Amino acid sequence: MLRFTDDNRVLEEESYRAILAGLALNEDISYSMEELRGLAEADNVEVIGEAVQSLQRPNTATLLGKGKVEELAEMVSAMEADMVIFNDELTGMQLRNLEEALDCRVIDRTILILDIFASRATSAEGKLQVELAQLQYRMPRLIGFGRSLSRLGGGIGTRGPGEKKLETDRRHIERRMDDIRAELRKVRNTRKVQRAKREKSEIPVVALVGYTNSGKSAMMNRLLAMTNKEEKSVGEKDMLFATLDTQQRNIHLDSTHEFILIDTVGFVSKLPHGLVEAFKATLEEVCYADLLLHIVDASYEGNDFQIDVTDRVLQEIGAGEKERIVVFNKMDIANSFTIPEAGVDNAFVSAKEGTGMEELIRLIREKIFADTVTTDLLIPYDRGDITSYLCDKAIVLSMDYEGEGVRLRAELSGPDYQRLKKYEVI
Ligand SMILES: Nc1nc2c(ncn2[C@@H]2O[C@H](COP(=O)(O)OP(=O)(O)OP(=O)(O)O)[C@@H](O)[C@H]2O)c(=O)[nH]1
Ligand SMILES: [Mg+2]
Structure with missing residues (x-):
């Protein structure tokens, strides 16, 4: 798993031992958990255990119920895990409470996916898109970022200076998000040009x-x-x-x-x-x-x-x-x-x-290519406009200059065929 600085440079590369945790709300989450395992492995995390709880509704403070969280804490210490990965997106408060209760790093599926994307992105656009998504995730959770995404979290949980710090962080992030959006607009123009070219080529x-x-x-x-x-x-x-x-x-x-x-x-x-x-x-x-x-x-x-x-x-x-x-x-x-x-x-x-x-x-x-028609057309010489249109827009397979006009064998789009049908010769 890679950790990144604010400007997306790699901060550290570590291998974690993690326990997966999932909440089943009247549903079978086995595929979803298996997928979470795949995601963890894709991010170089070793999965050493799993805990799933069925509940009617999520617990606001810790997602899972109190008993299950205690059980998880025991698992963490017995198995010497250094991280718990939750299958559902956690709120800032849940992140903080769970880190406190479990005494280890806590992340959720979203951070995991963002982390994988961050380590895979190679193009300028890709990198910017991932960073934007990371900041969007971070914004409402500044308060919950304990040890897992700690750079922005100094003073968290304390009043006074902590709040001030949060405010600076928030403004800093907002500014960075604006910059990224502006950069993205520039990068995207290139793709627009590419697409326009493609559309023209039909x-x-x-x-x-x-x-x-x-x-x-x-x-x-x-x-x-x-x-x-x-x-x-x-x-x-x-x-x-x-x-x-x-x-x-x-x-x-x-x-x-x-x-x-x-x-x-x-x-x-x-x-x-x-x-x-x-x-x-x-x-x-x-x-x-x-x-x-x-x-x-x-x-x-x-x-x-x-x-x-x-x-x-x-x-x-x-x-x-x-x-x-x-x-x-x-x-x-x-x-x-x-x-x-x-x-x-x-x-x-x-x-x-x-x-x-x-x-x-x-x-x-x-x-x-369903509506393309291959046919022979005889275009009178005074309709040179049609001949040049066809050379430009259709696929001309052969062309002969005959007494009455130009004889073309061409592949036409459906609408062109309908329009030019009267010149068809069999
Ligand atoms: N046995 C088998 N393996 C396949 C076949 N097609 C793809 N694979 C393997 O499946 C893996 C994933 O293939 P990719 O083409 O990278 O998959 P993708 O859909 O592009 O994946 P992402 O880019 O990650 O979204 C590779 O190891 C492929 O070699 C197939 O027909 N048979
Ligand atoms: Mg692919």
């Missing part, structure tokens, strides 16, 4: 979405390999949040069909709201896509849970209604899995071994 855009570690980057690399573009492959790794920055590549299906493929950050349940906010600009790319490939890890038993989470995040960023293909990946190691949604196109593939890819590509073609 090449269809396909975005990979899905749970973290489901194989989105592997899918991109498989498609690149199949279209002989292996040299520009993207990073894929068996860890949570391997990809943070959006990547895009052109995929040439054949000499006349290409699309832009976008690889994005993966999703996870309870993705901190500040983070979704901060990454909205990055995730916006998804909203501009013509088609989504929702990649699902079919080998993971809880994949229906992961599908739900992805659907929810897609809705939150305004891409809930986008056309999509649900791609069940890792079929080479899948035993049994659930296909929850009826009426959506599914594909079953192994990005690693390449099986099922032909069928997936057929589906993609059907979706994004």
